[in-house]
Each structure stands twice: as C-alpha cells, then as structure tokens.
Amino acid sequence: MDKLKLYIIGFLVAIIAIAAGIIYKWGFWMLVRIVLSLGFLGLTLMLGFFLALTLYAESWKYAGLLVIPTALSAYATYLTITWQKLKVVGGIILLFAFGLVFGIWYISEPDLSLTDRFRSAESLERAGKYKAAARKYEKKGNYLKAAEMYEKLGWMESAAWAYEKAEKYEKAAEIYEQLYEKEKDTYYLKEAHEYWKKAGNMERAAKALERYAEEEPWFWEDVAKLYEELGNEEKARKAWEKALEYYKGEAQEEGVFWEDVGNIARKLGMEELAREAYQKFLEYCLKEAENDPMWWKHVAEAYEYLGEKDKAEEARKKYEEYRQRIIKSNEETSNFPEEKGSQ
Template sequence: MDKLKAYLIGFLIAVVAIAAGIVWYGGWKLLLQVILTLGFLGVTLMLLFFTGLTLYAESWKYGAILAIFTAVSGYGLYLSATWRSLNVVAGIIVFFIAIVAFGIWYISEPDLGLADRFRSAEKLERAGKYKAAARKYEKAGNYLKAAEMYEKLGWMESAAWAYEKAEKYEKAAEIYEALYDKEKDTYYLKEAHEYWKKAGNMERAAKALERYAEEEPWFWEDVAKLYEELGNEEKAREAWERALEYYQKEAQEEGVFYEDVGNIARRLGKEELAREAYEKFLEYCLKEAEQDPMWWKHVAEAYDYLGEKEKAEEARKRYEEYRAKIMRANEETSNFPGEKEE
C-alpha cells in the first residue's frame, strides 16, 4: 500500500471516528447540525472570497449577485449553528441546489439568451438568429444545417468545420480555397488540399497543393508525386522541374540538399547534372565526417550514387566501426559501480 492510500484510509477512519463520537455525545441531531454548519461555513467562505475578488476586479454586477448569495449562505450558517428555523435552512439548501442546476444548464449553451434556449433551431433560423440556430443545430448533431447558418453569418471557418463534421469535405475544401483567395494565407490552401483528399477528389487536391507550393516551394516534390499517382506525367514533370529549381537554390546555402538535387535530376533523366550534384554531396559529407563520424553513413550513400562500390563499402565499414564503438561505450557506462553480474 502506498502512502497516499494509507493517508486516505487514515483520514476516512478519523472522519468516521469523529462522527461516531459526535453521535455518541449528542445523537444524530448534533451530527446533522455539525454537518450543516460546516457545509454552510465552507460555502460562505468560498462565496465571500469570490465576492471580494469580483469587486476588486470592479465587476459590480456580478459582485452584487455574489454578495447576495454570500448573505443567504451566511444566514443559513447562522440558522444551522443556532439550530433555528430548519424549514428555512432546508429552503436555502434547495435554493442553492437550484442555482447550481441552473448554472450547469446555462453553461451548456453559453451563447444563447434565456428565451432562445426554449426555441427550436428552426424557429431561431426563421427569426434570423443564425448564431443561436447554429448552436442548436450543432447540439442536435445536424452539422449540415449548422454550416449553412455559419455561412449566412459569414463565419466561413466555422462553416468549414461544420461541413467537415457533416462529412461534406468538398464543401469544406471550397470554403478554404475561397478563404485563401480572400486572405492570401497559405494555411487555407493546405487545408483545402487535405479536404479534397478526404472527399476523394485527387485532381482538386493536386491543384490545391500546387497553388500551395507556389508559396511554399518545398512542397513541389509532393505535388510531383501526387500527379504521378494520378498518371499525369506532364504535370508531374513540371512539378519535378520546380522542385529541382528549389533544391538547387537551397543547395547553394546548405550542401546537404545536393542529394535532393541529384535524386530529382536523375529522375528527370539529367544524368550529368545528377552526377555533378552527387559529387558535391560527397564533398559536403566528407567534410562533415571529419567532425562527426556518423556522416560516414552518408558518405557511403554518396559513393553508391556515384557507382563507386568499393569506396562505399569502405565508408560503410568506418561507419559501422564508429557505431560499434559508441555501443560499447554505452554498455560500459550502463554498468554502474558496485553492480555484479549474476
């Protein structure tokens, strides 16, 4: 048994013992009086704290409401402690239970006015209260109608969300494309791409991703692969060419991208460019391997690209030697002093 369980059991035993002592001393009536008094004391102190906090924040309206609740609870505390007017005490308890129940009910639909809570979604829609109607439709699981309400409100992202919940992915995709045209935020194109995929319209998904790649060029490779899946070789080649342009620029800044240049150039049948890129990638890897032997793995890959198998094997051997050395070092450090092998 852990300490927490032991403490809990000890606490429960103490509470039961105290309750038993109170019953033995003054009967069940005294126990009920103590419970009510302590209960009202706790509620009063809590309400008093929040009343002070609300007034400090200069929220006079809610501060006044909480002050009334605090006074009612304080009165219940007084009556319980003096054991007077028990019918009033019971009424105060019922009052607070009703307030809590009302609060839970109100929080369940925080955006609706009191009268709107008792109206159907259809009536709210006819009354032009589209926001309230949308919330009602959502709660009923009618996300398609909720989406229509959001569109009438001009809340297009909420409409897209509701269409997604209704599994109308093509509508969500159309909304995101329209949002991109309006806002010029590439996030919307990425979302449109994902929803066209969910809708099974891969042609539109590819077009959305292509537009996205115009702004975020590292996605040209994904565009090319998607067009290949669709069997559109012409569009795929165009995308591969754009991807090649992007990686050539990146390779000028960071040599590791020469591998991507070589791979794409080879895919496009540009063997001379591919070999040149692989040679530069090899040069980059050799420099890195001088500082970090882990790079011998990539040196081996570069030699493989260039068809130099013997050098590739030699580099791979150096990588494996380094890896074995690291593993031995890890094993040694894991054997703590004082440990004995069984």
C-alpha cells in the first residue's frame, strides 16, 4: 500500500474517531451543530472571497448576485453556532440546495436563454433561433437536424461535426471541401479525405488527398498507394513520380532520404537512378556508422539493395556485435550488488 492511501485512510479514521468522540461526549446533535457551523462558515468565506473579487473587478452584476447568498450563509453560520431558529437554518439549506440544482440545470445548456429552455427544437427552428434549435436537436440526438441548423447559421465546421455524429460522412466531406475553397487551408482537404474514406468513397478520398499533396508534397506517396488500391495505375504512377521528385529534393538536405528515392525509382523501373540513390544512401549510412554503430543495420540494408550480400552480412555482424554489447552492458548495470545490511 502506498503512502497516499495510508494518509487517506489515516485521515478518514481520524475524522471518524473525532466524530465518535463528539457523539460520546456531547451527543449526536452536537456533531450536527459542529458540521453545519463549519460547513456554513466555509461557504461564507468562499462566497465572501468571490464577492470581494467581483467588487474589486467592478463587476457589479455578479457582485449583486453574490450579496444575498453570502448574507444568507453568514446568517446561517451565526444561527448554527448559537443553535437557534433551526427551521430557518433548514430553509436556508433547502434554498442553497435548490440554487445548486438550478445552477447545474442552467449550466447544462449555457447557450439557451431561460425562455428558450422550455421551447421545443421545432418551435425554436420556426422562430428562426437556429443556434438554440441546434443545441436542442443535439440534446435529443438528432444530429442531422442540428447540422441543418448550423448550415443555416453559416457555422460550417459545426455542421460538419454534426453530420459526422449523424454518420453522414459524405456531407461532412463536402463541407470541408467547401471550406478549403473558401479558406485555402489545407487542413480542410485532409479532413475531407478522412471523411470520404469513412463514407467509403475512396475515389473522392484519393482526389482530396491529391489536392492536399499539391500543398504538402510529402503525402504524394500516400496518394500513390491509394490510387494503387483503386487500381488506377496511371494516376498512381504520376503520384509516384511526384513523390520521387519530393524525396530527391529532401535527399539533397538529408541523406537518409536517398533510401526512399531508391525504393520509388526501383518501383518505377528506373534501375540506374535506383542504384545511384542506394549508393548515396550507403555512403550516408557508412558515415553515420562511424559515430553511431546502430547505423550498421542500415548499412547492411543498403548493401542488400545493391546486391552485395557478403558486405551486407559483414555489416549485419557488426550491428549484432554492437547490439550484444548493449544488452550485456544493460544486464551489468541492472545487477546491483546487495547491501550488507539487507542480507
């Protein structure tokens, strides 16, 4: 058992012991008196703090709302300490309980006015209160109607969210494509791609991702794979070619990307380019392996690409030797000698 649990148990035991002691010494009603006094005192201090805060901020509206409950709580504190007018105390408790329930109910629909809360979604829709109607439809689980309300409001992202909840993924995808046309933010194309996939329309999903890749070129490989799944070899090849161009550019900055260049070039039947790329990838890996033996694994892969199996095996052995050293080192550091006092 950890210390926190012990502290909690100890605290609870102490509280129970104190309560039992009070009952034994002065009776049950003394315990009630103390609990109510402390409870109202704490509530008064809390309300008083927030009242002072709102007054300091010159928020007169909220200060006015806090004055009465603070005064009532302070009065109840006095009555419970002096143990008089218990019916009044009971009334104050009921009043605070009602206020708590009302507050929770009010917070549950913060966007609705007090009168709108008692109207149906259909009534609010007819009155042109689309925001309130949308919230009501959401609460009823009618996300399709909620989406329609959001569209009337022009809240297109909220409409897309509601269509998703209604499992109308194609509508959500269409909205995100419209948002892209308006905002020119590629995020919307990525979302459209995801929703077209959910809708099962892989052709539209591929088109959306293709448009996305025009802005974010590292996705051309995903576009190519998607078109391959669709059996569209022509578009897949074009996407692979664009992915190749992207990786060639990246490889100029970071040599690790020569592997991707080689893989795509080989896929496209460009063997000469593939071999050249793998050779550059090998050179990069050999250089990295000088400082980090972990790279011998990739050196082996590069030799495999080039068909040099003996050298690949030699590199793989170096990687395995390094790996065994690491394993042995970890075992040694984990086997600490026992202290004499623990024997």
